[in-house]
Amino acid sequence: MIDMKPLYEAVLKGDAATARALTEQALASGMEPITVVKEFMVPAMDEVGRRFECNEYFVPELLLAARAMKAALELVRPLLVKSGVEPQGRVVVGTVRGDLHDIGKNLVAAMLEGGGFEVVDLGVNVTPEKFIEAVKAKNANIVALSALLTTTMPAMRATIEAFKAAGLRDQVKIFVGGAPITQKFADDIGADGYSENAPGAVTLAKVHAARAA
Template sequence: MSFEVIAECVIAGNEPGAVNGVQGLIDAGTDPLSIINDGLMPGMMVVGERFKAGDMFVPEVLMAARAMNSGIALVKPLINDEDMPNVGTVVIGTVKGDLHDIGKNLVAMMMESAGFKVINLGVDATTDKFVEAVKENNAKIVAMSAMLTTTMVYMKKVIEALEEAGVRDQVKVMIGGAPVTTKFADEIGADLYTVDASSAADEGKNLVA
C-alpha cells in the first residue's frame, strides 16, 4: 500500500479502503506522521480544490472527510500530540439561536485537513463558549457561522465579548453562512468573510501565516 493509494481512497470517499491502507502502512512500520502528511492530507487537499472548482459536492466532501478522519483516528494514538500537524488552533461554531451545522462542519473538516487544530463548539454557541474556548486553547482564529438573518446579528455580540475579555487582539475572526456578506463582516468588525469551506481553509492559513 502506498501513500498515493491512501490519497485516492480519501478522494473517492472510500472509508474501508483508507482504513485498510493506513493499517497496512502502520503494520509495515511506516512513520505515522508521514501517513498523515503524505497520504491522508494530500488526498483531502485535492478534495478541497475540486470542491472549490465545483467538481465535487457536499455529500462527496463529507464522505472524503469521513475517510480521512477514520485514517487519522488509527494513526493518532501513535503520535505525540505536539508532533501532530498544527498551523494554529481554530475555535468554530454556529452562533446562538442557529442550529445549522453542515456548512460549519464542512469548514471544520477543511480546516483540519489544512493542518489546523479545530475546537468545534457545535450549534447554538453562546458568547461565553467562544470566549472560554479561545482562552483555554490559545486560539488564533474564531470562525462563526449563521444561516439565518435573525441569528447573524449575534456574531457582533461574540466579537464584543472577545473585546471585553481582552482576547480580541489575539484572534482573527472569520464569518460565513448564507446571509452573510463582506459588507456585514466590515460592519461588525470581523476580519474576514469567506464564501465556502475550501476558501475558509485557504484564507485561514493566510491569516496565521
C-alpha cells in the same frame, strides 16, 4: 516503501474503510505519522477542495471525503500527540447564538481537520461566553463563526464585541461564514476573514497559520 497513492485516492473517493486500512498498513511498515498526513491526506483534501470550488464535487462528496479523512486521522492523531508534533493551529468552531443550522459548520470543521488543524467544535446556538471559554481552555488562535439566518447575523457582531471586552481580540483571528454572510458584512463587524465555502475557510486558516509562523 509501500505505495501510498491508493490512500490519496481513497480519501478523494470518500472510501473510509480503505483509507483506514491503508493508513494502518503504512504505520505498520514504519512510515512516519507526519509523513502520512503531509504527503497523502492533506494533498487529497486540497484536491477535494479544488474539485468543490469548481463545482465538480458537492456537499455529499465533501462530507464523504471528510469522513474518510477522519477515519484515517483517528489512527494517526494519537501518535502525533505522543511525538509532540504541533498542529497547524487550533480552531474553535460553532454556529452562533440563536441559530441551529449546522451542516455548513460541520463541513468547515471536517475540512479544517483534514487540513491539519486541531478543531474544537462547540456545536450550535453557541453563546459568546462559550466561544471565549473554549479559546482560553484550548489556547486556540482561530475562531470560526457560522450563521445561516439573516436574523442571527447580529450575534456574530456580538461575539466579536465580547472578545474585545474580554481583552482577547488580539489573540485570535475571527473568521465568519454562512449563506447570508458577505465580505462587506464581515468587514462591517470587524471580522478577520470571510469565505463563501468550506474549502475557502481552510485556505483562510492556512494563510493565517503561515503568517503567524
